[in-house]
Amino acid sequence: MKIIRTFMAAAAVFAVSVFSAPSFAAEDPGPAAYSQALKGKRVMLIPMAMGFDLAQGWTHFLKKEVEAWGGTFETRDPNWVVDAGAQAITDAISSDTRPDVLIIHSPDLNSYAKLMKKAQAAGTYVLLVDNPANFPADAFVGSDWDRLGQLEAEAAIKGCGPNSSKKLGLVQGDQANSSSLYQYAGIMKVLEKNPDFKVVAKPDSNWDATTSRNVTTTMLQQNPDICAIIDFWDGDATGAAAAIRDAKLEGKVFLVTTGGGEKTADCDKLQDGTYGAVVMTDLARQSGDMNAIIKFLLQSGQPAGTSKTYIYTLEKATTKADLKPDSCWDLKALQAETAK
Amino acid sequence: MNAIGWPNWRSLNQEGIVFAIAVVLFAAAAIGLPGFIDPNNLVAIVRSVSVLGILALGMAIVIIGRGIDLSAVAIMAMSVAWYLQLLNSGTPDGLAFAYVLAGVLAIGLLNGFLVAYADVPAIFVTLATGSFVFGYVRSQLISQDAVPVPQGHWVELLGGLRFLDIPVEVFIFAGLAFVFFLFLRFTKWGRYIYFAGDNPVAARNIGIPVRPMLVLRYVLSAFVALIAGLLTAASLHSINTRIVNSTLLYDIVLVAVIGGIGLSGGRGGVRNVLVGAALIGILLNAMTIIDIPLLYQNLIKAAILLGAIIVDGFINPRDEQTAQQGDI
Numbered sequence: 001m002k003i004i005r006t007f008m009a010a011a012a013v014f015a016v017s018v019f020s021a022p023s024f025a026a027e028d029p030g031p032a033a034y035s036q037a038l039k040g041k042r043v044m045l046i047p048m049a050m051g052f053d054l055a056q057g058w059t060h061f062l063k064k065e066v067e068a069w070g071g072t073f074e075t076r077d078p079n080w081v082v083d084a085g086a087q088a089i090t091d092a093i094s095s096d097t098r099p100d101v102l103i104i105h106s107p108d109l110n111s112y113a114k115l116m117k118k119a120q121a122a123g124t125y126v127l128l129v130d131n132p133a134n135f136p137a138d139a140f141v142g143s144d145w146d147r148l149g150q151l152e153a154e155a156a157i158k159g160c161g162p163n164s165s166k167k168l169g170l171v172q173g174d175q176a177n178s179s180s181l182y183q184y185a186g187i188m189k190v191l192e193k194n195p196d197f198k199v200v201a202k203p204d205s206n207w208d209a210t211t212s213r214n215v216t217t218t219m220l221q222q223n224p225d226i227c228a229i230i231d232f233w234d235g236d237a238t239g240a241a242a243a244i245r246d247a248k249l250e251g252k253v254f255l256v257t258t259g260g261g262e263k264t265a266d267c268d269k270l271q272d273g274t275y276g277a278v279v280m281t282d283l284a285r286q287s288g289d290m291n292a293i294i295k296f297l298l299q300s301g302q303p304a305g306t307s308k309t310y311i312y313t314l315e316k317a318t319t320k321a322d323l324k325p326d327s328c329w330d331l332k333a334l335q336a337e338t339a340k
Numbered sequence: 341m342n343a344i345g346w347p348n349w350r351s352l353n354q355e356g357i358v359f360a361i362a363v364v365l366f367a368a369a370a371i372g373l374p375g376f377i378d379p380n381n382l383v384a385i386v387r388s389v390s391v392l393g394i395l396a397l398g399m400a401i402v403i404i405g406r407g408i409d410l411s412a413v414a415i416m417a418m419s420v421a422w423y424l425q426l427l428n429s430g431t432p433d434g435l436a437f438a439y440v441l442a443g444v445l446a447i448g449l450l451n452g453f454l455v456a457y458a459d460v461p462a463i464f465v466t467l468a469t470g471s472f473v474f475g476y477v478r479s480q481l482i483s484q485d486a487v488p489v490p491q492g493h494w495v496e497l498l499g500g501l502r503f504l505d506i507p508v509e510v511f512i513f514a515g516l517a518f519v520f521f522l523f524l525r526f527t528k529w530g531r532y533i534y535f536a537g538d539n540p541v542a543a544r545n546i547g548i549p550v551r552p553m554l555v556l557r558y559v560l561s562a563f564v565a566l567i568a569g570l571l572t573a574a575s576l577h578s579i580n581t582r583i584v585n586s587t588l589l590y591d592i593v594l595v596a597v598i599g600g601i602g603l604s605g606g607r608g609g610v611r612n613v614l615v616g617a618a619l620i621g622i623l624l625n626a627m628t629i630i631d632i633p634l635l636y637q638n639l640i641k642a643a644i645l646l647g648a649i650i651v652d653g654f655i656n657p658r659d660e661q662t663a664q665q666g667d668i
Contacts, residue, residue, distance in 0.1 A: 049485065049582075051478065051484045051485035051582075052485050052486070053484065056484060079478075079585070080582055080585050081585065174634060174635075175633055175634070175635055201631055202631065203628050203634070204633060204634035206586070206634050207582070208580075208582070208583065208586055209576045209578070209580055210391070210572060210575075210583070213575065214384075214388040214624070214628070215628050217384045217387075217388070218381070218384060218625055218628045219628075221375060221378065221380055221381045221384055222374070222375045222381075222629060235486065235580070235582075236580075238486075238576050238577060238578055239576055242499070242575050242576050242577065245500075246507065246575075264488060265486075331484070335483060
């Protein structure tokens with residue numbers, strides 16, 4: 001026994017000396033390289049406007065992350081004016097403090113293509129968020145709008161049920177914004193597979209709630225037996241909801257829309273039955289994706305404009321039945337957190 | 341009408357032309373479009389132009405007095421957004437409303453003062469105050485574009501009000517139109533607006549208080565904008581300040597001008613607003629039923645505005661007596 005004890009003691013001494021001694025000297029090379037590549041890097045977000053839930057959510061999450069790894073985070077507010085956005089991009093590229101990463105929320109397929117190319121030529125990585133554009137950005141982070149449209153159509157068909165009139169109404173955004181065009185394409189793909197469901201009207205709201213209300217009123221007037229309406233954005237779907245309420249068709253018309261998953265905009269309205277289903281974007285995860293690709297690009301050493309990645313956010317149609325306390329994020333809570 | 345009973349085409353004014361177009365469109369839609377003539381659809385048409393019509397009433401009074409108010413939409417959206425923001429952050433209702441009312445009247449007074457006493461052209465003054473109101477409220481007083489109406493608040497209940505199944509804004513539009521009609525037609529100050537709009541210098545020479553009345557018109561326009569904003573929020577249960585960037589402002593001018601209120605001032609009345617609103621309402625409703633894409637709807641609307649302005653130029657020509665520096 002003694003010999004075994006001695007042996008074990010020797011083994012223990014050996015183990016301590018072999019395995020723990022180097023830990024005083026060894027340093028993980030990761031953090032130093034990480035910090036060297038990222039420290040002081042500038043990230044700028046230029047959304048279509050700063051005044052709506054998506055932009056405010058992205059800003060909140062990104063700012064926290066970027067500042068945590070030692071970068072600076074800035075935003076510009078074009079306030080829905082395309083020219084003002086172009087001006088902001090131009091100023092950013094030519095300023096002394098040119099951002100290393102530009103995150104752009106494009107208002108349509110083409111407007112900023114030339115400017116984004118200029119930014120890449122100057123050495124700035126360009127990320128497109130939410131709205132795709134006809135431009136090979138370094139990365140696109142956002143929804144696969146075609147898939148999102150399919151989810152909406154599937155939710156509408158489910159909301160209608162097999163014994164309904166099978167008549168659907170669409171309230172499109174406009175005919176220029178990629179999110180509207182691709183959403184429409186996705187919806188039509190699902191309807192091709194379900195030929196007994198028909199779209200009876202597809203007016204545009206121009207993303208305006210009053211217009212959405214007026215066109216939906218007319219649509220319901222013409223087709224009172226519509227079983228579901230898909231409005232292309234929760235920002236104007238309040239108008240379609242008002243028209244349904246006014247026509248006393250609450251509970252008879254299943255309203256489907258899409259949004260950023262903000263509590264008052266989406267979850268509260270699912271809860272009170274205004275919306276039947278909302279295809280929601282997981283904003284925190286989407287912001288996390290952006291942050292990951294930014295960190296990758298800045299460390300990759302790859303010149304701007306040479307990669308082309310699509311990172312689609314996981315989308316899910318949420319109904320009242322599968323609402324959970326964490327289904328939505330709360331803008332008010334985020335603002336209160338920032339204010340502290 | 342002349343001796344043989346034919347209408348005298350040369351005396352046909354713009355209001356008459358637009359009214360005729362509206363009637364023809366109405367008849368064509370009634371025959372060609374199923375469901376158009378349905379009473380509910382007719383109510384929907386009137387309702388869809390109620391807020392627009394209310395704003396156009398305010399604009400009409402300003403235009404008749406030879407001015408223009410480009411701040412109307414900004415005042416409408418921003419005042420109500422601020423009001424709702426105050427309510428959402430816990431300000432007592434009465435106090436919040438008093439703040440907002442004071443703000444709205446202050447902007448109206450500022451518009452009027454700058455036009456009447458500082459002699460700055462109305463188009464520049466109101467363009468600037470509109471931008472100021474939007475920028476200040478958006479950046480300092482509210483935290484995002486869309487502000488919801490608090491649950492169970494009277495604004496929300498107002499939106500659900502119906503008499504004989506007709507939404508409340510239709511009655512408010514009708515009521516305001518009647519009040520404005522009485523004011524313009526039967527009150528001394530109402531009549532003075534025409535004199536001041538037709539020839540401000542002459543009006544002043546005969547002792548009409550031209551400048552205080554000018555201030556009054558901009559205050560009225562601002563107040564009417566507040567009412568329009570409250571009705572919008574009542575129906576949608578929220579107000580979205582993005583509306584300031586929309587074509588609504590041009591639609592208001594369109595309704596007033598297309599109905600035959602001359603931009604050179606001194607002509608027109610409530611009837612012109614009603615005719616203009618009727619044409620726009622019928623047009624938009626018919627185009628939506630036919631499912632014409634929005635781009636083409638805007639094109640058609642714009643073509644009609646252009647046509648109306650050209651006709652206005654022929655029928656109400658400017659001359660040396662009425663033209664003035666800074667005229668719009």
